[in-house]
Amino acid sequence: MDSDAPQSLRALVDAAESKREAIESSHNSTSASYAAEVESAVSLYTKLLDQISAAALFSPNETVDDIATSELPFLLAPFRLAEIVQRTPHLRPQERIALLRRARLAYDAFLNQIDAYGLVAGPPYDKLLERHREEGERFAIVPATADPAAKRAGKIASFRAEKQLRDKLEVLRRNPRYAEAGGDEELVREVHLAHIAFCVHTAFNSLDSLNRELDLLAQAPEDPAEGTAATTTTDDARLRRNGEQPNDPTLRLDAPLHSRIGNTGPLLSKEGRPLQPFTLLGANSRSEMTRGVFRPGHNLPTMSIDEYLEEERRRGNIIEGGEQPRPVVDEDDFEAADRETYKAREWDEFKDNNPRGSGNTMNMG
Template identity: 25%
Template sequence: MAEGEVGQGAERLPDLFESIWKAWEFLETTQEDTNSYTVQKQAIKGLADGEKAIRMINDLTLFSINESIGEVSTTELRYMLVPALMGYFIQKRVTKDRLQLVRTGKAYYEDFLRQCKTYKVAKVSVHIEDDEETSDNRVLPSGPPGMMKMISERESKIQAFKEQKELDARLADLKKYVDQEHVDEEVKRDYYITLLKKWVNIACEDLSGINFEIQMLEVREDSMSEAGARKTEYEKKKPPPMRPFIITKDMIQKQVFGLGYPSIPTLTIEEFYEQKLKDGTFQPPMAGHSMQDWAADPEKDKEDREKEEEEKENKTEADDPEELQKARNWDEWKDEHRRGWGNRQNMG
């Protein structure tokens, strides 16, 4: 069967790969913002072509776990890059569901690395889920676990940086020959294998950031879920909204307003105050004073209160028997009735 002929109409695998590669080149070199329409359009196109290419690769059964890299034809080597390019395009996408996005990108990168590891294309320096073998067999120096991890990560990054510089230089040299009309088969094969090695390093580096981002996004998602659960619980427990009512100055106003709003309760200031006294929201008024007095003339009521306070203070200083008895009674009442016992305003 000819390459790419798998019932996909006019589309062929080489053409799809060429389109995918052009989308990657644009995204890699553009100076436009990631959120821009052009960048998002290229990322979406790369993903759409990549999905078609993967279906064609699977239908053609181009790769098998029983093969070695030497058994893969030179023209088919480049198609091993498709999952890695899909991971790259997904990282460029901007959507609301970021967690699902990075998880999908992680799956594509891991699929690419798993395949490269199977074909022994390059050494994979990151852990791939569901892999039984450890990816790094180097002997680490003894020391605390935290220190060993830091040393390992530092050595891996230094080694990956050196390898990437060497691979980039080699790819630049080989590209000159690959672009020629007549190129030797071995040169083309060397170019594609070097390109695969480069993308192994890219995938490993991106996976490190993806795993960290997933952890942060999962913590954020758990926090939001917990906050939503607390809000739901609060909505269940919070008291019903207070029914609106009209407060009037006196009984005459109550009768007038009550006729206009028969469905809304109407209370005088005195009735409203007495209701609040019963539920413990307000404290009892001073003897001889009422809300009605305050509403009628606030200034006069204030003066009367101050005068009574002054007289009370004078009687206390003079050891007036009646005033002392009132003070004792008040102290006894406070001992038997704790502050806030009658206040149910803020209770659930």
């Protein structure tokens, strides 16, 4: 960007772009530092838009030829803001809905301004912009009523158009005249306009994705009332002060499996290995657990681990004390000695008549 642009705007856009590139190259989008970086970038782009408006860089009475080459990149400010806003992490469904609608307003501002300068001209983008204005949150690049073949063809066409725009932009940027100090102004201007065309394409794809996400979030269960969460936290603190176990749903199990499918038998083997499947829930926070339970058929926990083991102990399904020692036969008790002898002979005869593996006839034709 040359020296024609105001110094404060150039410094601000450089800082915002640097922050955006760092966010896009980050591989840890769940950390607190990532959320802070996104918030900082949103603040920078918001400030940039305010200063662009205050400086009156763009006017509805102008054409694209009236815009200085150094000012063309400022047209992308609302588009960049929308992109960064969508990256905000750690939100509940209702907060995410509000954030997506904020991003949508930024995309609208970008497309309206670009269209005012005649940069959304020609198919398919002129028709897409018309449909976007008419359909609002129902907008999709390929209408939902289209048949599968039409949807597939639409996705392929969009992918090819994106590849052509990206390739054109890369070819222009690799031109030696563009890399020269100061650059060829005509070529630099063409690069900026190609970049704007690429962002127009990306904006429509982002609006398509954004609208589909809004539709999914609208079907998500409502969050628990804040008052309920505060009460639960207070009760847990009181239980901890009294040395009792908090009523934490993350430390609970589903109902005993045999009570649901008729399965009976011991819970553990003699060696202490589990004989029946059960699910242990991890120690995630309640808010993370709530956000994750948006799928049908989820079995909510119904009893704690201690309650589960107590129920199994009451039913006699837990063997305590390990393997019981075999009773020692009194040598003077001839009847008991005879019973043990006959029992050993019967077992030997059974093993002779039934070799190991003789009862397994599966997969043998």
